[in-house]
Amino acid sequence: MAGWRYPVAGGTQDVFFDRATASSFPTIVAGERIHLIDDRGRRLLDVCSGPFLAGFGQGNERVLQAMLEQGRRLTYTYSRTTRHLANAALTERLASLAGPGFERVHLTSGGSEAVEMALKFLRAHAVATGEPERHRVISLMPGYHGATFQTLGLNGDLNVPALWGSMTVCSDKIPAPLTFRASSPEQAAAESLAALEETVERVGAGQVLALVMEPIGGQASGVNVPHPSFARGARAVCDRHGIRLVFDESVCALRTGRFLAAHHALDALPDVVVLAKGLAAGYAPLGAALMPASMVEEVAATTGFVIAHSYDANPIACAAGAAVLDEIVERHLIAHAEEMGARIRAGLVRIAGGSPLVGDVRGRGLLLAIELVADRETLARFPADVDPGSVVLRHGLEHGLLLYSRRQNAGRFGDWLLIAPPLVIDEAGCDDLLERLEATLASAVRELVPQPRVAG
Template identity: 35%
Template sequence: MTDEAVTDPRHPLSSWPSDLSAFCFEVPHSPEALLFTSGKGVRLADAAGRSYLDALSGVFVTCFGYDCEPIVSAVTDQLRTLPFNPPLHGTNQAALDLARALVDLAPAGITAAKLVNGGSESVEAAMRLARLYHRAHGEPGRVKVLGYYHGYHGATFGSLSLTGRPDTTRFGPGLPGIVHVWPPDCLESFWDVPPERSGALAAAMIERTIEAEGPDSVAALVVEPVIHLRGMALPPDGYLPALREVCDRHGVLLVFDEIVTGFGRTGQPFAAQTYGVTPDILCAGKGISGGYAPLAAVLMAGHIAAVLGEEGGPVSFAPSHTYAANPLAAAAGLAAVTLFREGGWPARIRELAAYTELRLREAAGGRGTVRAAGLLYGVKLTGPGERLGERVASACLRRGLILRGQDDWVVLAPAFVTTTAETDETARILGEALDEVCGAAR
């Protein structure tokens, strides 16, 4: 793709067949939608032969890039050996090995893993598990689940109900028993609460909400440690430990939705370790398979797993899904986890993260505030007009850079294998897009 082609705002981005009537797109089709044909390293190609630098890892998924040979080989070998097993009659060795590897990677106290197909299923399972836990302990009235306004937890009915965003209401009333609460960054944005106070105040508001709803009616609090759809809003110091204390005080289970933050993104295996707080249930997904198969997991502490079977022995949690713990997905996940554990990736992630943060701050200048947690970045934008995030993301895409933009923010999540030269390219293009949308840096 020539420089002229990628910087011309009139240049068409995609090359589509004439008949699209049979295909239902995941998001509304737009003139910017791309028909991807191949990927290598951190770059993608479309049907028109154009190349794109993917600074979003697909969508927080392809952490080892698009041509990771150890994962490709593991999936290929598994495909030739056992592509599927009858789930009503047993499981497979790759699934058993992956569950043990995930538990070993997780914070101390996590003892079991249930494998599922995606993040939405993981959150759904966590909600069911929370209710089941309290029922098993003689409190069947604990059915309410608290979650953030402006969070995001998935697209199935229960996970979408937990997602506190106005655009979910077009499907009608959500799951009964969902209660939404304000996260700290909303207090900062809406009411100018300073960051040094927002965490304590938000935790206190959640505790008041639990008390107002009746603690004996609340099963769980589900939170994203870093809130993606708030432009990667970071937890203030002391906030997550305060939530742990609030939940313990009222017998409420604390659930971390780490679909985005898990599997090395924050520099540790999970954000729970980065922020020093262990939840009762941890939902993991996205990069857990490196993007080579649909895969997610529900990781649970020992006291949660104990209601599903003998302590230290086999546990079971049904109903489940036909493709849960599928041999191909499990093989991809096991290869990805093994590579992460044995390839020295945490240290490499932290080194790349520090360099990337510096370059993004330089690119943003005075036009946005950079939020960083490992290789997760949000840029909270300032500038003229509305829909800054979408406009900056569009300007980047025309120049051959993939990131995500919405409202007044853009987010990036570079692959672990990104080079410093590719980081420099990302920062350069982002800077050019900001020049176009927000004006030159001061």
């Protein structure tokens, strides 16, 4: 581990990880904008914003100063017994950017909490409005929503039941509308919608509380971008049966050329949208569930919704989030993400044309992915005992890239590398990333793809 030794007491987070995985981790000692610097002096371009949080990279003075000033003025107060102005300032900005239908914001400490809070609120709303029988949740396979017991049950991960058993309540799963290897994106969407209808009928429409989905996928699906008919169809099914639609935008918000990925299809907006990760850009733990004022008023007028965690709406985290949003708006970083994403995507397409490892390039804005294949002609997946992502990650470090690929479902749905650099990356940074990635893939090919034997 480049000289790293775990101390006798304490240790870094990876002391809990399997040693094969942790052995390749660099030890980071500093950061400069879009780069991290390790104890060997290597400057590593943070290709996935660590992962998906560090939208501004390292050392944004505006955010740091906002946190310092807030801490001096008011460090902490408990949101269940008081209110404070930093909370109001952040949520006003969020609601304004999210638009009609998302007037109320419940703040949390991260994405897993925010997804859970959204479902808890919807359950409270169902009870308050005379539908206590609604408690079942539908989600996609594959998909990812967090690491609490509740969200583990939502995840589209085939290993969850074997590991966690009855400690977590698993949602009803439908196939995600994966576009790669499908006969067409439209057909993939149609098949998923048919599975949704069948599941609602099997479970009983009156039992179903919510459908939870990522409008654009993250790590679990390799940034799958469903055909637009899927979101519209899901919205129609939910409307028909009184089911609430929840978009988990913990990863995709801010990155796809719109404030919310949901804004790409205004005729299919969800009832609740969840944000996290880039919302505070890694400067503070922060998540949010956005929902209509009308629903909140219905609950507040009856039972109320008073579930809270100690760090919900923490003043310093609120100040960080507000400063992040101000930076995004004033520096036009959402439009910038679309522009830089187009530049990187064009480069990825060029690289794919010359690499036997790359079967697909997909994504939107600065949330992109390449699918790794064992055979580009047949689009064959890698076998369960070969993790191509981990191999590419190792080669990436030697070429100055900190990449991210966390294999799920033993590659059953595919293997991929995600490309989601900080929102502040410029043209030179994009070109540097692409040059280093091309060299990384060329190096990894020799390990992953059988080389032809030379006669004689």
